[in-house]
Amino acid sequence: MSDLAETLMPIAELRRNQPRFRGLEAGHLACLGCGQALAARLVTEAAGPDVVVANATGCLEVFTTAWPQSAWRVPWLHSLFENAAAVASGMEAALRAQGKSSKVFAFGGDGGTFDIGFQALSGMLERGHNVLYVCFDNEAYMNTGVQRSSSTPHAAMTTTSPPGKARMGKRHLKKDIISIIAAHNIPYAATASVAYPSDIRKKVRRALEIDGPAFINIHSPCPLGWGHDGSLSIEVARLAVECGLFPIIELERGALTGTMPLRAPRPVTDYLKPQQRFAHLFQNDPRAKEELEHLQALADHNIETYGLRGERPDPLDSAGADTVRRGGVRWA
Numbered sequence: 615m616s617d618l619a620e621t622l623m624p625i626a627e628l629r630r631n632q633p634r635f636r637g638l639e640a641g642h643l644a645c646l647g648c649g650q651a652l653a654a655r656l657v658t659e660a661a662g663p664d665v666v667v668a669n670a671t672g673c674l675e676v677f678t679t680a681w682p683q684s685a686w687r688v689p690w691l692h693s694l695f696e697n698a699a700a701v702a703s704g705m706e707a708a709l710r711a712q713g714k715s716s717k718v719f720a721f722g723g724d725g726g727t728f729d730i731g732f733q734a735l736s737g738m739l740e741r742g743h744n745v746l747y748v749c750f751d752n753e754a755y756m757n758t759g760v761q762r763s764s765s766t767p768h769a770a771m772t773t774t775s776p777p778g779k780a781r782m783g784k785r786h787l788k789k790d791i792i793s794i795i796a797a798h799n800i801p802y803a804a805t806a807s808v809a810y811p812s813d814i815r816k817k818v819r820r821a822l823e824i825d826g827p828a829f830i831n832i833h834s835p836c837p838l839g840w841g842h843d844g845s846l847s848i849e850v851a852r853l854a855v856e857c858g859l860f861p862i863i864e865l866e867r868g869a870l871t872g873t874m875p876l877r878a879p880r881p882v883t884d885y886l887k888p889q890q891r892f893a894h895l896f897q898n899d900p901r902a903k904e905e906l907e908h909l910q911a912l913a914d915h916n917i918e919t920y921g922l923r924g925e926r927p928d929p930l931d932s933a934g935a936d937t938v939r940r941g942g943v944r945w946a
């Protein structure tokens with residue numbers, strides 16, 4: 615037997631015997647380091663096999679289902695860009711009418727969630743459908759070539775918010791989607807980051823325990839659109855949390871019940887620098903300093919608003935760092 619075969623055989627065996635159910639298999643067509651691919655795998659892994667998924671048009675749909683293949687191991691339906699929540703509502707109602715208890719997921723990108731699918735999502739939440747809606751937030755319309763969405767951060771460069779004489783990247787602020795979702799007074803809403811896998815798993819399981827609508831917004835770096843090396847995706851995602859620009863929180867019936875505290879918040883520049891979409895903020899332009907101050911102020915505002923200053927077990931230890939405090943009590 616060759617050295618290579620000796621190396622490969624145990625790996626193949628390992629994969630065959632892996633104990634965890636994988637709702638999203640390897641072998642799809644996502645770019646290297648795609649945060650969304652990892653996040654979707656974590657979400658479906660946590661949920662197990664008894665789920666059905668409605669997936670809005672976008673990168674996730676495209677890279678998982680290149681005809682005639684599919685990377686999904688759960689029943690999965692491609693919806694339009696704008697109506698994943700409406701389709702999931704119908705699936706849930708149909709399953710309920712048949713007396714079946716399968717859990718229903720709706721998946722969308724930030725374009726499909728914050729923008730074009732928002733009306734359907736708001737209706738789904740207001741009607742109280744027993745659906746977990748997961749937004750994979752990569753902060754732009756990536757599938758069609760990196761156009762800005764209402765989730766794109768202030769000052770970021772996209773193909774439709776280029777920096778130039780008139781402005782330094784996107785003029786508007788990232789939409790505060792989690793507050794808008796929480797205002798529907800749904801049983802459970804949370805933010806999460808692909809940098810904290812066990813936190814994602816816990817939040818999915820928590821959401822699935824609930825009878826009624828739940829929403830999780832997962833920050834999911836896109837190396838192509840953000841302009842960082844694919845190997846840095848997890849680091850970049852972690853820095854977004856650690857500087858306060860992407861706060862990790864939980865809300866039940868609109869009330870804040872959990873946060874991921876930051877022992878020593880990092881400056882926003884640590885997060886912005888590795889990304890090409892913010893490169894213009896590090897050029898010799900007097901407006902750049904102003905924008906950096908603005909972004910720092912936004913991060914500080916999040917830290918104060920959600921009371922994020924506090925002890926955290928160990929930011930480098932994935933098991934500890936993923937622990938979210940709920941009302942002062944650790945959620946194990």
Ligand SMILES: Cc1ncc(C[n+]2csc(CCOP(=O)(O)OP(=O)(O)O)c2C)c(N)n1
Nearest residue numbers: 671672673695723724725726754755756757
């Ligand atoms: C009504 C409609 N408008 C535009 C499109 C084209 N379109 C397909 S995917 C997409 C962007 C998806 O962006 P997002 O939801 O953020 O997901 P991502 O690709 O970034 O994961 C657009 C504009 C469409 N399919 N339908």
Ligand code: SF4
Nearest residue numbers: 644645648673836838
């Ligand atoms: S473009 Fe971005 S979101 Fe789409 S597959 Fe590539 S890394 Fe993932």
